[in-house]
Structures are given as structure tokens and as C-alpha cells.
Amino acid sequence: MxxxxxxxxxxxxxxxxxxxxxxxxxxxxxxxxxxxxxxxxxxxxxxxxxxxxxxxxxxxxxxxxxxxxxxxxxxxxxxxxxxxxxxxxxxxxxxxxxxxxxxxxxxxxxxxxxxxxxxxxxxxxxxxxxxxxxxxxxxxxxxxxxxxxxxxxxxxxxxxxxxxxxxxxxxxxxxxxxxxxxxxxxxxxxxxxxxxxxxxxxxxxxLDFQASRWLMAGEVPGQAGNDHPTGIPTGVFPTVDRPITIAASSARHWTRFCEVVGRPEWLQHPEWQTMTGRSKDRAAINEAISSVTATQPSAHWISLLEEAGIPCGPINTVDQVFADPQVQxxxxxxxxxxxxxxxxxxxxxxxxxxxxxxxxxxxxxxxxxxxxxxxxxxxxxxxxxxxxxxxxxx
Structure with a gap:
């Protein structure tokens, strides 16, 4: 003891x-x-x-x-x-x-x-x-x-x-x-x-930054679901076997993400070149990403995105959390x-x-x-x- x-x-x-x-x-x-x-x-x-x-x-x-x-x-x-x-x-x-x-x-x-x-x-x-x-x-x-x-x-x-x-x-x-x-x-x-x-x-x-949005910017935050309230794309996306979460909202991550998933043309989309523009058009971006991620298993995307330095991960149930090798x-x-x-x-x-x-x-x-x-x-x-x-x- x-x-x-x-x-x-x-x-x-x-x-x-x-x-x-x-x-x-x-x-x-x-x-x-x-x-x-x-x-x-x-x-x-x-x-x-x-x-x-x-x-x-x-x-x-x-x-x-x-x-x-x-x-x-x-x-x-x-x-x-x-x-x-x-x-x-x-x-x-x-x-x-x-x-x-x-x-x-x-x-x-x-x-x-x-x-x-x-x-x-x-x-x-x-x-x-x-x-x-x-x-x-x-x-x-x-x-x-x-x-x-x-x-x-x-x-x-x-x-x-x-x-x-x-x-x-x-x-x-x-x-x-x-x-x-x-x-x-x-x-x-x-x-x-x-x-x-x-x-x-x-x-x-x-509440942290959500409280600051009101105190400093006068914005009343609303519900954003699985999306980050201000940084897009950050959210949950489907795969062949189970959903994964991806955070590619910074300019650097967004560029890498478009390249590694084989959609460089997204970088030319005029409304998707800034975080403000991506936030305004989040529904279209999420739909486009989902149509790509749904074609492969979760392990494929996690391996690919991790190698490119893009934050991502599985969405675990509690039993899966404690079975995870890092948690152990x-x-x-x-x-x-x-x-x-x-x-x-x-x-x-x-x-x-x-x-x-x-x-x-x-x-x-x-x-x-x-x-x-x-x-x-x-x-x-x-x-x-x-x-x-x-x-x-x-």
C-alpha cells in the first residue's frame, strides 16, 4: 500500500x-x-x-x-x-x-x-x-x-x-x-x-469563450451541435463503420486536409478560403466532407489524417475508452x-x-x-x- x-x-x-x-x-x-x-x-x-x-x-x-x-x-x-x-x-x-x-x-x-x-x-x-x-x-x-x-x-x-x-x-x-x-x-x-x-x-x-463572446462582442451563442461554434470544419463525420471527429479549422490544417482527402479544388472555393467564410457556409462544407469520409472506414481516415498532422479521432463509447491502449x-x-x-x-x-x-x-x-x-x-x-x-x- x-x-x-x-x-x-x-x-x-x-x-x-x-x-x-x-x-x-x-x-x-x-x-x-x-x-x-x-x-x-x-x-x-x-x-x-x-x-x-x-x-x-x-x-x-x-x-x-x-x-x-x-x-x-x-x-x-x-x-x-x-x-x-x-x-x-x-x-x-x-x-x-x-x-x-x-x-x-x-x-x-x-x-x-x-x-x-x-x-x-x-x-x-x-x-x-x-x-x-x-x-x-x-x-x-x-x-x-x-x-x-x-x-x-x-x-x-x-x-x-x-x-x-x-x-x-x-x-x-x-x-x-x-x-x-x-x-x-x-x-x-x-x-x-x-x-x-x-x-x-x-x-x-x-462557459469560457462562449461567455466572452457575449461580454466582449455582444454575441449570444446558440446551439452548434457537433460543430465547433466558431472554427469550421470541426465536427463529427460519417465513415463506413463509425463516425469520427475531425478538427481542421486553421488555415494550415484546412489546406492539408483538402490535399490529403483528394479535394484540392475546395481550396479555390471563394467562400471557403477564410474561417469566417467557412463558418457561414458550414452546412455545405460538412456535407461535402461527409460525402468523402463516408467512402472509407474510420481507421483509414484516422491513419491518413494523423500522418498529415490533422487532429482527429474515433468517437468511443465508455467501454471503448477504457480499452484504448493510451488510456490503459x-x-x-x-x-x-x-x-x-x-x-x-x-x-x-x-x-x-x-x-x-x-x-x-x-x-x-x-x-x-x-x-x-x-x-x-x-x-x-x-x-x-x-x-x-x-x-x-x-
């Missing part, structure tokens, strides 16, 4: 109060890179409804490299135990609705008074303040409110959600980055910070042995660091698996722990 002490975050202690996906995504980064993550879950069977099925693929993928204890933060004793844990922690992460943390007395102001070095990370749906602060945020709701659904899908199709919870995942990724910046600053100042993001902010951030080389399917579920594979980290061994250190824990261990480390004996269990505190 990989020794956490050898990893970059091996000296960092994290208390994980997160639910659903955005918060656990953030904490997963910290755990993957060596942090001692203690996940706090409410006692009782209701926890399975909150965190997802304990043995399911989603829960197992989200909560690896963590320990887990149960604690009822609605009780005074539970809050007192959490404060003891927080006094020695480096990071607390939560993604509750903005007012809830104050009701539970696990807010930044309360905890930083006990431990000024604490870095407190928060994800909310819409921000910690403002007219929507009280609202619960869900990925699909924010995909709609953040503009993504209006630019996804085929022209005229109507709004379409992205096939992954992109607002949740991006918010989690960004909060992990913010926490790391706060930890780095703490090295100089000795004090922690409250780091915040929201699903809405993350979604707008991910990158070890994106990480093995882990679960004490109850046996041998499994879960999605590996996408970050690589020279000289640092990668892999899953700890399988996803069972509900409350480490409760007694954590309480014992705080000085509770067996009788005291049994008493806490009897009262439903843990």
Missing part, C-alpha cells in the same frame, strides 16, 4: 462534511494526494439515502482514500466532538445550503476562533450571500441557469443537458484548487482562510481491493507528479467504519463510546 506520508498532502488533516457530488469531488483530490480525510456522516440508516448506495459504483468512486465516522451534528455532544476534531484539523470542507452550517455551529467563524490555522472550504448552489443564497443548488438546475443548456445540442433542438454533472465536478475541482492556495498562503501567514465557490460561478466560468497506459482505471466487495476498478486521478507514486491507498470505507477509532484517539474509552452510540450521537 502507498504510504500517505510520501505524498504531497501527507501532513494535512481534512474533515469532510460534504454531501452529494461537488463537495466529495473536492475532497477526493485531497485524499488522493495523501491527506488524512475523515468523512463525517449522520448516524443511522438514513445516511445511505444521503450519500448514495454504499456499495454502488458512484459512492465507491467518490469516497476512496478516506476514513469515515458517524456524528450527529444536531446534538450538542456531536458538535462538541466535532469542535475537538476541528481544533487539530487543517481543512474543513462543506457544501451545505448557506444557512445550515450556522445552525449546526460548524461555520468558519466558529471554527477559526478555535483554530486560526484552519482552511474552510465551501461550495453552495448560488453563493454564500445574495438573493439566491438560501436556495439549494443542483447540477441540472445550474446547467440551465448558467447558460450551458442553451448552447448544448443540435441547432433548434431546444435545451440539452451535458452528459456529466459538469457544474458539480467543476465546482469541486475549483474548490480543491482554492484550498491548496489557502494552504500555501498559510505557510507564510500562519492563518487559514474561508475559500468559497458555487455551482453557478463554476458553470459560468466553464495512463492507468486511468485504478485497481482497489475492497474488504467486502473484492477486486474493483475506479477512476484514477488525472494529475501526475514526477517521482510520486499513484494509486488508491484506501478503499471507500463503510458507513461509520472508523467511529470508534476516532473517538478513542480523542480519549473516549469503550464505555463512553457505547454511551454515545446509545444516545444516537454516533
Amino acid at each position: 502507498i504510504d500517505a506520508a510520501t505524498l504531497p498532502l501527507g501532513r494535512i488533516k481534512v474533515l469532510d462534511l460534504t454531501l452529494a457530488r461537488s463537495g466529495p469531488t473536492c475532497v477526493r483530490h485531497l485524499g488522493d494526494w495523501g491527506a488524512d480525510v475523515l468523512r463525517i456522516e449522520p448516524p443511522g440508516s438514513a445516511a445511505g439515502e444521503i450519500t448514495g448506495k454504499q456499495d454502488g459504483f458512484d459512492h465507491q468512486n467518490l469516497h476512496r482514500n478516506k476514513r469515515c465516522m458517524t456524528l450527529d451534528l444536531k446534538t450538542e455532544e456531536g458538535q462538541a466532538i466535532f469542535r475537538r476534531l476541528a481544533a487539530d484539523a487543517d481543512v474543513v470542507v462543506e457544501n451545505m445550503r448557506a444557512p445550515v452550517k450556522y445552525k449546526l455551529k460548524v461555520d468558519y467563524e466558529t471554527l477559526s476562533a478555535l483554530n486560526p490555522r484552519i482552511v474552510y472550504g465551501s461550495i453552495s448552489g448560488f453563493g454564500q450571500d445574495g438573493p439566491y443564497a438560501h436556495r439549494a443548488g443542483l447540477d441540472q438546475i445550474v446547467q440551465g441557469m448558467g447558460g450551458l443548456m442553451s448552447i448544448t445540442g443540435l441547432p433548434g433542438q431546444g435545451p440539452v443537458r451535458v452528459g456529466i454533472p459538469i457544474a458539480d465536478l467543476t465546482a469541486g475541482n475549483l474548490l480543491a484548487l482554492g484550498i491548496m492556495m489557502a494552504l500555501y498562503e498559510r505557510e507564510a501567514t500562519g492563518r487559514g482562510k474561508w475559500v468559497q465557490t458555487s455551482l453557478l460561478e463554476a458553470m459560468i466560468f466553464m 497506459h495512463l492507468r486511468m482505471a485504478q485497481p482497489v481491493t475492497h474488504p467486502r466487495l473484492g477486486e474493483q476498478h475506479i477512476v484514477g486521478t488525472a494529475i501526475n507528479m514526477a517521482g510520486v507514486e499513484e494509486g488508491i491507498r484506501l478503499p471507500t470505507p463503510s458507513h461509520g467504519q472508523h467511529t470508534a477509532e476516532v473517538l478513542a484517539s480523542l480519549g473516549y474509552d469503550d464505555a463512553a463510546i457505547a454511551g454515545l452510540r446509545e444516545k444516537g450521537v454516533v
